[in-house]
Amino acid sequence: MIGLTHYLVISALIFSIGLMGVLRRRNLLMLFFATEVMLNAVNIAFAAISHYYNDLTGQMFAFFIIAIAASEVAVGLGILIVLYKKHGSLDLDDLANMKG
Amino acid sequence: METLVYIALFAPFASSLFAALFGMSPKQTFVGIVASLLLFASFCASAMLAFHVWTTGAGIHVTMMDWISAGDLHIPFGFVVDQVSVTMMTVVTLVSTVVHVYSIGYMDHDKSFNRFFSYLSAFVFSMMILVMSDNFAGLFIGWEGVGVCSWLLIGFWYHKEDVSREENPSISPSWAANEAFIMNRIADLGMLIGLFILYWNVGSLQYDVVFAALPDLSGSVLNAAAIALFIGAMGKSAQFPLHTWLTDAMEGPTPVSALIHAATMVTAGVFLVIRANPLFSMTPEVSYFIAALGTFVAFFAASMALVNRDLKRIIAFSTLSQLGYMFAAAGLGAYWIALFHLAAHAFFKALLFLGAGNVMHAMHDELDIFKMGGLKKAMKWTYIYMGVASLALAGIPPFAGFFSKDAIIETAFNEGTLFLWVILVVTAGMTAFYSFRQVFLTFEGDERYKAFGIHPHEMYKYVLIAMSPLAILAVIAGFAQGTFEHFVTKLLPDYHMSEHTHHLSMMLGLIVLAFAVGGIVLAYRKYYKGLKRDKKLENSFTYKLLANQYYIPNLYEAIITKPYAMLSEMMWKDVDMKIVDATVDGIAKFLYKSGDASRKMQTGNLSNYLNWMAVGSVFLLVIAVISAMFV
Numbered sequence: 001m002i003g004l005t006h007y008l009v010i011s012a013l014i015f016s017i018g019l020m021g022v023l024r025r026r027n028l029l030m031l032f033f034a035t036e037v038m039l040n041a042v043n044i045a046f047a048a049i050s051h052y053y054n055d056l057t058g059q060m061f062a063f064f065i066i067a068i069a070a071s072e073v074a075v076g077l078g079i080l081i082v083l084y085k086k087h088g089s090l091d092l093d094d095l096a097n098m099k100g
Numbered sequence: 101m102e103t104l105v106y107i108a109l110f111a112p113f114a115s116s117l118f119a120a121l122f123g124m125s126p127k128q129t130f131v132g133i134v135a136s137l138l139l140f141a142s143f144c145a146s147a148m149l150a151f152h153v154w155t156t157g158a159g160i161h162v163t164m165m166d167w168i169s170a171g172d173l174h175i176p177f178g179f180v181v182d183q184v185s186v187t188m189m190t191v192v193t194l195v196s197t198v199v200h201v202y203s204i205g206y207m208d209h210d211k212s213f214n215r216f217f218s219y220l221s222a223f224v225f226s227m228m229i230l231v232m233s234d235n236f237a238g239l240f241i242g243w244e245g246v247g248v249c250s251w252l253l254i255g256f257w258y259h260k261e262d263v264s265r266e267e268n269p270s271i272s273p274s275w276a277a278n279e280a281f282i283m284n285r286i287a288d289l290g291m292l293i294g295l296f297i298l299y300w301n302v303g304s305l306q307y308d309v310v311f312a313a314l315p316d317l318s319g320s321v322l323n324a325a326a327i328a329l330f331i332g333a334m335g336k337s338a339q340f341p342l343h344t345w346l347t348d349a350m351e352g353p354t355p356v357s358a359l360i361h362a363a364t365m366v367t368a369g370v371f372l373v374i375r376a377n378p379l380f381s382m383t384p385e386v387s388y389f390i391a392a393l394g395t396f397v398a399f400f401a402a403s404m405a406l407v408n409r410d411l412k413r414i415i416a417f418s419t420l421s422q423l424g425y426m427f428a429a430a431g432l433g434a435y436w437i438a439l440f441h442l443a444a445h446a447f448f449k450a451l452l453f454l455g456a457g458n459v460m461h462a463m464h465d466e467l468d469i470f471k472m473g474g475l476k477k478a479m480k481w482t483y484i485y486m487g488v489a490s491l492a493l494a495g496i497p498p499f500a501g502f503f504s505k506d507a508i509i510e511t512a513f514n515e516g517t518l519f520l521w522v523i524l525v526v527t528a529g530m531t532a533f534y535s536f537r538q539v540f541l542t543f544e545g546d547e548r549y550k551a552f553g554i555h556p557h558e559m560y561k562y563v564l565i566a567m568s569p570l571a572i573l574a575v576i577a578g579f580a581q582g583t584f585e586h587f588v589t590k591l592l593p594d595y596h597m598s599e600h601t602h603h604l605s606m607m608l609g610l611i612v613l614a615f616a617v618g619g620i621v622l623a624y625r626k627y628y629k630g631l632k633r634d635k636k637l638e639n640s641f642t643y644k645l646l647a648n649q650y651y652i653p654n655l656y657e658a659i660i661t662k663p664y665a666m667l668s669e670m671m672w673k674d675v676d677m678k679i680v681d682a683t684v685d686g687i688a689k690f691l692y693k694s695g696d697a698s699r700k701m702q703t704g705n706l707s708n709y710l711n712w713m714a715v716g717s718v719f720l721l722v723i724a725v726i727s728a729m730f731v
Contacts, residue, residue: 096704
């Protein structure tokens, strides 16, 4: 039987994978992917807990997150294209021009 | 009538503010004239009030506004004009008006002319608050105001350099100003404690309420309050051991000395004792102490004046001595006699100081009487004025000082305190000697100033005319004794000599007179012809002891000032620098260093920032978990 715990474990695992992506990746596009992964990990947790409590609020939240993530990607990809056109690269090590 | 009260009180204030408007600009004579006119207006108002109180026999009590109203504490800003305060007001404003006019001439060449008038009027205003207030809190405000203004005025020539004590006993104006202020502060603490004791036990600071409640208080409370208040009076009136500031205050401009000594400051202590006479008459031990201390100071100060060479310091010591007489009278219960001597003394002492100012002006600020002599040719009027004032001070009839001082000495006899009486009589002889020693050395004999290339000249005519009211009063004020007694004893307890004393009064007066005349004759024989210095006498131990003021200033310096300075330096170098400053600096250094270290985080690389963000989130998460576990 697959229970709440399993869902949460898988959610945590996916979140960690996403987090590692955010921490380790150097390419901005890959960073975007990693954040999407983290968001979806949270979505899984929301849906699972919502089911567990028989409360639809969590699932509604998951929908919201999907919608917001979609719009975020739309805006973010636009910025990325501009950045790429300007610098010819999306590598973070090349974009470090705000050094303190 | 209420308007007159406000004019008398606020005209000096207006004068001070007006002069302050021009405080920073160069000398403008009209500032002095306006200030003098406003002071004169104040004097006229005071005189009219005196006439009113005289004819109706009733005081005027006005309450201007509520001043402090917090919980049970109610202190209105109220003023009372009764026989005592109106006497003080008239004396203060009269002397101050003369001093203001005099200052126009005296401060003629000073670049801070306008500032001087601002301070001078503020001084008078503080004194008016002090004498007119109807409660102890108002009195205290005036008391402090007088202290601040004296500080400003004694240190008026603050730019003068410090010199060693051997060269000038008062070191420098700013030193003398600080000394006066600090000594007064010590005494004011006593005064404040006295006020607290009274308020604690009575629940009010209004004179009438406090005095009405006195019979219900226990003896120890009364004694404590009387002692504490008298400590305040000792500071302001420069009684031993807080007396050194008064002679050092001679560093201020001479009109200030006249004002401090005659009207606005040192008399405040005597006034306090007179004003609080219901309290002091209920504490005979404290009163006896006051009388004894007063007598001691009278003698002590006169002895120092005998050998001093500084014109202004001699007069300052004589003030100290006369204040001793006043305290002796007040301590023996003869409050009206103390007030009478206060008023009479104000006239001739102001005259004496203003005369000394003329001499100083003529001698280009030279104060050593050994370098003067024979000034009578150049300064006839000043000679007459100072002669009159000295006769009054020495207590020669019919001058003012004879009546008032004789009454005090008679009181000492009447009270059966023969020891005090003897000292006071001897002091009267000493007073006569040192005043005439000074007059003869200054005005008679050989012209020693010529060796110093000084060409003395008489003061401006209007200044001499302005001084005349004081001279007239110094002559005639004594005849008003009976009238004055009748006037003020409506408020103050009457004091009569016993039948026995009355019988002997003629003889007692003659004894005092004999001592006074003896003093003058001695001074005449020694100094009239000129100065013959006696090296043997000047090197004797007694002479040196007196000339160095019993080494009290040196003693204070050795046992108070120096250890205090050492302690302060230790506190500064060890405690302040090594602990307090080090802590503060340490915090700042830590912040700087940590900032420097953490600046390396700012690489500009988004990836690094994200890593730090993750670390921070984890950290917060850990804290949240830990706190959740413990709560």
